Amino acid sequence: MAGLGLFGALIVLVPYRRRERWAWYALWFYPLFWAAHLIGNLPPGNDHVHQVVFIALSLAGLLLPVRAFFPPRSSR
Known part of the structure:
Protein backbone atom coordinates (compact mmCIF):
# COMPACT_ATOMS: atom_id res chain seq x y z
CA MET A 1 0.00 0.00 0.00
CA ALA A 2 2.86 2.38 0.76
CA GLY A 3 4.32 1.84 -2.70
CA LEU A 4 0.95 2.47 -4.29
CA GLY A 5 0.63 5.70 -2.32
CA TRP A 24 -4.87 12.25 -15.68
CA TYR A 25 -5.50 8.89 -17.35
CA ALA A 26 -3.09 7.04 -15.05
CA LEU A 27 -4.76 8.40 -11.93
CA TRP A 28 -8.05 6.77 -12.91
CA PHE A 29 -6.47 3.67 -11.39
CA TYR A 30 -7.30 4.93 -7.91
CA PRO A 31 -11.11 5.27 -8.11
CA LEU A 32 -11.23 1.96 -10.01
CA PHE A 33 -9.02 0.32 -7.37
CA TRP A 34 -11.20 1.50 -4.48
CA ALA A 35 -14.41 0.67 -6.34
CA ALA A 36 -13.15 -2.88 -6.94
CA HIS A 37 -12.37 -3.18 -3.24
CA LEU A 38 -15.81 -1.87 -2.31
CA ILE A 39 -17.70 -4.08 -4.76
CA GLY A 40 -15.58 -7.14 -4.05
CA ASN A 41 -15.80 -6.64 -0.29
CA LEU A 42 -11.99 -6.71 -0.16
CA PRO A 43 -9.68 -5.46 2.58
CA PRO A 44 -8.47 -3.17 4.12
CA GLY A 45 -11.03 -3.24 6.88
CA ASN A 46 -14.63 -4.31 7.13
CA ASP A 47 -16.11 -0.83 7.32
CA HIS A 48 -16.34 0.54 3.82
CA VAL A 49 -16.71 4.20 4.71
CA HIS A 50 -13.07 4.93 3.93
CA GLN A 51 -13.39 3.27 0.52
CA VAL A 52 -16.37 5.46 -0.37
CA VAL A 53 -14.47 8.53 0.82
CA PHE A 54 -11.41 7.60 -1.26
CA ILE A 55 -13.58 7.01 -4.32
CA ALA A 56 -15.26 10.39 -3.87
CA LEU A 62 -10.04 13.97 -11.55
CA LEU A 63 -13.33 15.56 -12.58
CA LEU A 64 -13.02 19.08 -11.17
CA PRO A 65 -9.98 20.07 -13.28
CA VAL A 66 -11.06 18.15 -16.40
CA ARG A 67 -11.17 21.37 -18.49
CA ALA A 68 -7.53 22.05 -17.67
CA PHE A 69 -6.58 18.71 -19.21
CA PHE A 70 -9.07 18.91 -22.09
CA PRO A 71 -9.57 22.59 -23.01
CA PRO A 72 -12.16 23.55 -25.62
CA ARG A 73 -10.89 23.31 -29.19
CA SER A 74 -10.99 27.08 -29.67
CA SER A 75 -8.30 27.72 -27.02
CA ARG A 76 -5.80 25.03 -28.13
Whole structure:
Protein backbone atom coordinates (compact mmCIF):
# COMPACT_ATOMS: atom_id res chain seq x y z
CA MET A 1 0.00 0.00 0.00
CA ALA A 2 2.86 2.38 0.76
CA GLY A 3 4.32 1.84 -2.70
CA LEU A 4 0.95 2.47 -4.29
CA GLY A 5 0.63 5.70 -2.32
CA LEU A 6 4.13 6.87 -3.26
CA PHE A 7 3.47 6.05 -6.91
CA GLY A 8 0.32 8.15 -6.89
CA ALA A 9 1.97 10.98 -4.98
CA LEU A 10 4.80 11.22 -7.51
CA ILE A 11 2.33 11.34 -10.39
CA VAL A 12 0.29 14.03 -8.65
CA LEU A 13 3.26 16.15 -7.61
CA VAL A 14 4.98 16.36 -10.99
CA PRO A 15 3.08 15.47 -14.21
CA TYR A 16 -0.48 16.00 -12.93
CA ARG A 17 0.39 19.50 -11.72
CA ARG A 18 1.91 20.17 -15.16
CA ARG A 19 -1.45 19.14 -16.65
CA GLU A 20 -0.03 16.23 -18.61
CA ARG A 21 -2.88 14.13 -19.96
CA TRP A 22 -1.23 10.77 -19.39
CA ALA A 23 -1.13 11.53 -15.66
CA TRP A 24 -4.87 12.25 -15.68
CA TYR A 25 -5.50 8.89 -17.35
CA ALA A 26 -3.09 7.04 -15.05
CA LEU A 27 -4.76 8.40 -11.93
CA TRP A 28 -8.05 6.77 -12.91
CA PHE A 29 -6.47 3.67 -11.39
CA TYR A 30 -7.30 4.93 -7.91
CA PRO A 31 -11.11 5.27 -8.11
CA LEU A 32 -11.23 1.96 -10.01
CA PHE A 33 -9.02 0.32 -7.37
CA TRP A 34 -11.20 1.50 -4.48
CA ALA A 35 -14.41 0.67 -6.34
CA ALA A 36 -13.15 -2.88 -6.94
CA HIS A 37 -12.37 -3.18 -3.24
CA LEU A 38 -15.81 -1.87 -2.31
CA ILE A 39 -17.70 -4.08 -4.76
CA GLY A 40 -15.58 -7.14 -4.05
CA ASN A 41 -15.80 -6.64 -0.29
CA LEU A 42 -11.99 -6.71 -0.16
CA PRO A 43 -9.68 -5.46 2.58
CA PRO A 44 -8.47 -3.17 4.12
CA GLY A 45 -11.03 -3.24 6.88
CA ASN A 46 -14.63 -4.31 7.13
CA ASP A 47 -16.11 -0.83 7.32
CA HIS A 48 -16.34 0.54 3.82
CA VAL A 49 -16.71 4.20 4.71
CA HIS A 50 -13.07 4.93 3.93
CA GLN A 51 -13.39 3.27 0.52
CA VAL A 52 -16.37 5.46 -0.37
CA VAL A 53 -14.47 8.53 0.82
CA PHE A 54 -11.41 7.60 -1.26
CA ILE A 55 -13.58 7.01 -4.32
CA ALA A 56 -15.26 10.39 -3.87
CA LEU A 57 -11.97 12.24 -3.30
CA SER A 58 -10.23 10.64 -6.24
CA LEU A 59 -13.18 11.30 -8.55
CA ALA A 60 -13.34 14.92 -7.41
CA GLY A 61 -9.61 15.31 -8.03
CA LEU A 62 -10.04 13.97 -11.55
CA LEU A 63 -13.33 15.56 -12.58
CA LEU A 64 -13.02 19.08 -11.17
CA PRO A 65 -9.98 20.07 -13.28
CA VAL A 66 -11.06 18.15 -16.40
CA ARG A 67 -11.17 21.37 -18.49
CA ALA A 68 -7.53 22.05 -17.67
CA PHE A 69 -6.58 18.71 -19.21
CA PHE A 70 -9.07 18.91 -22.09
CA PRO A 71 -9.57 22.59 -23.01
CA PRO A 72 -12.16 23.55 -25.62
CA ARG A 73 -10.89 23.31 -29.19
CA SER A 74 -10.99 27.08 -29.67
CA SER A 75 -8.30 27.72 -27.02
CA ARG A 76 -5.80 25.03 -28.13
